[in-house]
Amino acid sequence: MTALPKLIFELSREGKIGCGLNEADVPAEAVIDASFRRTGISDFPEVSEVEIVRHYMALARLNYSVDAGFYPLGSCTMKYNPKINEKLAAADELQAHPYAPHDLVQGNLEIMARLEEWLVALTGLAGFTLTPAAGAHGEFTGMLIIRKYLQEKGDARKVVLIPDSAHGTNPASAHFAGYEIREIPSNAQGIIGIEELRAHLKPDVAALMMTNPNTLGIFESNISAIAEALHANGSLLYMDGANLNALLGIVRPGDLGVDVMHINLHKTFATPHGGGGPGSGPVGVAAHLLPFLPVPRIKKSKDRYEVVYDDPCSIGRVKNFYGQFLVMVRALAYLLALGRENVRRVAEDAVLNANYLRKRLEGSLDLPYPASSLHEVVFSDKDLPVKTLDIAKRLLDYGIHPFTIYFPLIVHGAMMIEPTETESKETLDEFVSVMGTILREARENPELLRQAPVQTPVRRLDETLAARKPVLKWSRGESI
Amino acid sequence: MRYLPLTDRERKEMKTTIGISDIKELFNCIPSGKCYPSLAEIPSELSEPELIAAFKEMGRKNSFSDHLSFMGAGAYAHFIPEVVSYLSAKGEFLTPYTPYQPEVSQGSLQAIFEYQTMMTMLTGLDVANASLYDGATATAEAVLLAVRKSGRRRVLLAANLHPEYAAVVHAYVQNLPIELHTVAVNEKDGRVDEHDLRAKLDGSTAAFVFQSPNFLGVVEDSRAIAAAAHAREAFAVQVVCEAMSLAYLVPAADCGVDLVVGEAQSFGLPLAFGGPYLGFMTAREEFLRQMPGRLVGQTLDLEGKRGYVLTLSTREQHIKREKATSNICSNEAWCAMRAGMYLAAMGKTGLANAARTCHFNAVYFAAAAAALKQIQVVYPKNFYNEVLIEVKKGSAADFHASLKKKGVLAGVPVSWFDPKQKNRLLLAFSEVHDRKAIDRLLAAMGERS
Amino acid sequence: MAQENLLYSKDHEWLRVEGGTVVVGVTDYAQHELGDVVYVDLPAVGKELKKGDPAANIESVKAVSDVYAPVSGKITEVNLNLNNTPELVNQEPFAGGWIFKISMTQASELQELMDAKKYEEYLKGIAGE
DSSP states (O other): OOOOOOOHHHHOOTTOOOOOOOOOSSOOOOOSOGGGBOOOOTTOOOOOHHHHHHHHHHHHTTBOOTTTSOOOBTTTOOOOOOHHHHHHHTOGGGOOOTTSOGGGBHHHHHHHHHHHHHHHHHHOOSEEEOOOOSHHHHHHHHHHHHHHHHHHTTOOOOEEEEETTSOTHHHHHHHHTTOEEEEEOOOTTSSOOHHHHHHHOOTTEEEEEEESSOTTSOOOTTHHHHHHHHHHTTOEEEEEETTGGGGTTTOOGGGGTOOEEEEOHHHHTOOOOTTTOOOOOOEEEOGGGGGGSOSOEEEEETTEEEEEOOOTTOOOOSSSTTSOHHHHHHHHHHHHHHHHHHHHHHHHHHHHHHHHHHHHHTTTSBOSOOSOOSSOEEEBOTTOSSOHHHHHHHHHHTTOOOOEESOSTTSTTOEEEOOOTTSOHHHHHHHHHHHHHHHHHHHHOHHHHHHOOOSSSSOSBOHHHHHHSOOOSOBTTBOO | OTTOOOOHHHHHHHHHHHTOSSGGGGGTTSOGGGSSOOOTTSOOOOOHHHHHHHHHHHHHTBOGGGSEEOOOTTOOOOOOOHHHHHHHTOHHHHSOOSSOSGGGBHHHHHHHHHHHHHHHHHHOOSEEOSOBSOHHHHHHHHHHHHHHHHOOOEEEEETTSOHHHHHHHHHHHTTSSOEEEEEOEETTTTEEOHHHHHHHOOTTEEEEEEESSOTTSBOOOHHHHHHHHHHTTOEEEEEESOGGGGGTBOOGGGGTOSEEEEEOTTTTOOOGGGOSOOEEEEEOGGGGGGOOSOOEEEEEBTTSOEEEEEOOGGGSHHHHGGGSSOOOOSOOHHHHHHHHHHHHHHHHHHHHHHHHHHHHHHHHHHHHHTTOSSEEESOOSSBSSEEEEEESSSOHHHHHHHHHHTTEEOOEEGGGTOTTOTTEEEEEOOTTOOHHHHHHHHHHHHHOO | OOOTTOEEOTTSEEEEEETTEEEEEEOHHHHHHHOSEEEEEOOOTTOEEOTTSEEEEEEESSOEEEEEOSSOEEEEEEOTHHHHOTTHHHHOTTTTTOOEEEEESOGGGGGGSBOHHHHHHHHHHHHHO
């Protein structure tokens, strides 16, 4: 096996230069006292341009990516990221300063306004803010909106209900918006039962946060009744739109009684995940919540786009500038390419692919919640001779990225598989065949799986060592 | 459709395998009356050439790039070496998820480890996280961190903190038991009023949050500020909007600052109409277990080979849920990798060169502007690359608009943030400007009658 | 396995009574369930706690669990060795892996705890579930 790349600091040699800048052509005069100026940056890299290129190309080769192959990470919607969108987002004419006078950036404002129109049309909600930077940021924004709305009504409440299958960001976001969290158990079908909800629906409940389809890939079929019960109690329904991909063109959350929801442009609308961001988490609201959206807001007046910075009821500002603009550009490009002819097909193919995998795998893996699946399916490691982790690691040896593991928490050894609509039938068949091989290996030679992966650039890494003795930066003369 | 690989024949085969005849059967779980809304108002699909044309058309409605810009105030134009754009655009960096499977993510992990290291070198502090959304949210996270770490609830914000950053901090803490107070600015030198700071620091103060270089362009006396904060056992939190200043000014840690957070857009990210940018957080070691966001750490694999993993994740929402240090999940990983590439490409000498040029250009402008009768430099000393000027006649917004007609964007009128500041403009200079560009700005300013 | 002469809580903590002070740690069963311990967040000395209050935090790579005050009282000492060697909780749960000492305010609270034999039975009950 080849050695891993050195660190950029280990490649550094005094006197090497990696960029071609000229010196200032104005006098070298400073107006800051020398005691405020630094003398240099110790150990900062000195590497030539060609070495930088080879260094990062070597690092690139160590990464698995959607461009490399199947990436069925459940709840992450690892769909293909269209290449044209990168080119469109990099266009010089879009790279304006965020404080540029509005008459110089009408095109950029139009991009945002058109994306908002699309989101309104697809969700049936009344309006959107595009400023939140990611899904969790959208959740937090949504919770602030709910809180402000209830406060304005003179009915500040303190509890948010969250099902036990929820992603960890839900309770964390609600907590930072000042709420107490009350957890609702999922029922035997893996969804929120109307009785379970009623049992928890006290006068102090501000909202329920529901992921729909939920993290088991199951549609919360009581949603309309739940919305009614919540509204009758003066509470609101927040929908985590992480899994909206399954519903595009099929059903609009606004038609189901949802008051607030966020969307992940980096999941549903094909913008690249970037190894963990940048994402974008627009938040949509029903009409009664529009005044509470964060600023800035884009408004069209006659033929011009304007920006509103002050709104008396607004929760304020959750991010500087307008949000993750270039992510919005990619999302709009994706939607314009799809058009009305294909948005529904995205959901249909995503759900078809997931159900096809479910059918092909359900004979060999335990399916703890047999209710019908939408865009993803969750199996457990029940009755297997190895753990979910071992299967995941063995998949790496076969050149396939594992599914999401050990989530949701309510499934023992969860394997959460989301193929997305951008995978071909051949890819799905290949995955089924590899899973078959791995499950046979698990029975015949489980140790092989416990040792996996063996084909990857590094073997299993010692996470205990990393956490016990954290080494979070390179230091001269210290290496392990 | 080009992004959907299934053929009709395959769809049919798959339906047969599943045991359905109509795709709609897969959606039987959804209340039927609500299904299949009309999509009539949604536009029709575009081919790739049509898509390119549609964006060209929208792009043509922008004319920012036809102007010579000196706008800053939290977003700065800097030169980006081509290798940075080339390398960061690789699908291997752009299209993976968060590196939860470290065996096939060493590229992202090592790149972020290198970024973390460079940020600690720049601030002099012990640890850097893997990124936060932007400078404003990083500031809000720093406030929450200081409160958590100290067990105190009172936080002081400098009045010359970027107004949008202050607004985001207020929005973040609006429902939390945290008190925010503002520390005044000494109008004479544009710095924090140390008398007011000392008066407002008390035994319940968790932190003093100040920006340096501040929103008036002035570099603060961080040593004096940190000493004042520490005298009341409060943390000194420095916010940096112009990360390039880190390469020119004395490291914050050497001044006694405990936490440095801010915006690292200047490190290789285009203006991009405001995002995506890169929030950073660097801190002294003692904050480590309370820090928000992801951290990449070094370890060994089972053959003893060096490798990298996401670590100390018990702080995070996927484990601690509502008790987590932050709700952040997706962050700005790709931006952090790109910043690492930029810093590596600029290197020790290139970065110092660019950082110095930014200052020299600003100094050149300020010195020449002193000769103009139309304007006055408010703080002729101790600025880094942003210069605050006062227009002697009329409003700054009108002055700005008149220069715009000449193709020059003379910074940002402060009245856009604070309507009371009618005659002030904040201008930013960087290595993208040369003497000719600054002379053009000066000429345009001087021409005005 | 449980050790004689110690008291046990249902949260898998052990207590060694030394006059008015109680030494608290987690049992072998608990350390096994937690996996490799990477960090122990110790309480501040002098902190006053009521029975059942979270006192310390034990972290493994992918889990966190609270250690509760098994009796009411004031923290008198914490095991500073755990700062650098949290693995003591795994290696010597009943000895070098002790977590904190607390001075009891109500000795009667001890009556609600289990002895080694009862704790063994309690563990069998869990295994049988």
